[in-house]
Amino acid sequence: MAKTFRDWDVDEGWLFPPSVSELVPEGHPAHLIRDTVRHCLDLSGIFAAYEEERGAPPFHPTMMTALLLYAYSQGIYSSRRIARACEERVDFMAVTALGKPDFRTIGKFRVRHLAALEDLFGQVLKLCRKAGLVRLGHVALDGTKIKANASKHKAMSYGRMKQREKELRREVRAMLERAEREDREEDDRFGPDRRGDELPEHLRTKQGRLEAIRRAKEELEREAREQAEEEGKEGAAIVKDSKQRNFTDPESRIQKTNDGYIQGYNAQAAVDAAHQIVVACDVVQSSVDAPQLAPMVKQIEENLGERPKEMSADAGYFSAANVELLEEKGIEALIATERQRHGKGYEATPRGRIPRHLTLRERMARKLRTRRGRAGYAKRKVTVEPVFGQMKHARGFRQFLLRGIGKVSAEFALVCTVHNLLKWIHAGAWRDERALAT
Secondary structure: OOOOOOOOOOOOOOOOOOOHHHHOOOOOHHHHHHHHHHHHOOOHHHHOOOOOOOOOOOOOHHHHHHHHHHHHHOOOOOHHHHHHHHHHOHHHHHHHOOOOOOHHHHHHHHHHOHHHHHHHHHHHHHHHHHOOOOOOOOEEEEEEEEEOOOOHHHEEEHHHHHHHHHHHHHHHHHHHHHHHHHHHHHHHHHOOOOOOOOOOHHHHHHHHHHHHHHHHHHHHHHHHHHHHHHOOOHHHOOOOOOOEEEOOOOOOEEEEEOOEEEEEEEEEEEEEOOOOEEEEEEEEOOOOOHHHHHHHHHHHHHHHOOOOOEEEEOHHHOOHHHHHHHHHOOOEEEEOOOOOOOOOOOOOOOOOOOOOOOOHHHHHHHHOOOHHHHHHHHHHHOOOHHHHHHHHHHOOOOEOOOOOHHHHHHHHHHHHHHHHHHHHHHOOHHHOHHHHOO
């Protein structure tokens, strides 16, 4: 007897159109993120940008916002890949209700509403706080270097700019002289009907390079003047020959990582230890972490209205000013005083009163050798480092798509928003019907 199989007729039409709720199972992140955006987030900042009735109706802003957040949760950041997923993946169709915005629409929506999308970080953080996922008992601070949308090979030092500018000037001058000579020869042969102001492509390219180098030099010189004025050394505005500027993303900087140097930015995140919720985030150009502690503490207070009880950070954040700042605010400081080798921690120290003659650095090192200090500092590596791992490895966010410090800051805030939203969903907070009705 022949085996009986289930029917499979690819040409059979559907008698009833599918419902969005049937495309993926109940409780799927596609449903949860879509409904969270619909019922829990205030998108008035985005809706305010739509005033005129002219033209074809745009895609619904709530759907576009949910699409971006869901795409980021799936590790898909490119507008082209998002558009392709809307056509090929049923989970994306569950978010868009079978809508298919093209990649230009998605890209323009993200850029146009970047500031409003950045503000969603605070809203999602409040949802997490309401669900009891943020306790501010211990907050760990750390930074990670993320590649810019630019190649480090497209950067040039100030010294090389000066040299290359002279070379390009000579080349352009020689090309102009040759062009004039050729024009005179062609006029003699073909008559004076040619306009004579056309520039060959190779000359336009070199002139463009010369202009780009001039602008980059002026920016470096302007920064040197501003820094000298801030330091009260107006007559010492000198640009070092080693100072670099990238032509693709001028606001990005060379960043040192464990795997070498990259052209990128320094992304900062403060993470609550209770459920790995990001309570503050930022992106800076400098590769130095210490100056970032005070702004991050201030942002935590602004986002949540209170301060953490305890805060840990690695040796890159240690400074007397940072320790004193945390002590003034009543925050227990646990900041490493030196870089530790992998697998090595602070050794235990004998009990007893701390000697008065110790410096602030020595006092901090001694605190981290106590049983309580070691236990507190140990929370850092299981709090903030896994968050960067989830962003970079699990969801594949290894490079910014946008350019410029303002845009990449908003882009990173969106990544942190999605991280917190997934934590909120996985904790089961969405099951509370009152949360979705807020």
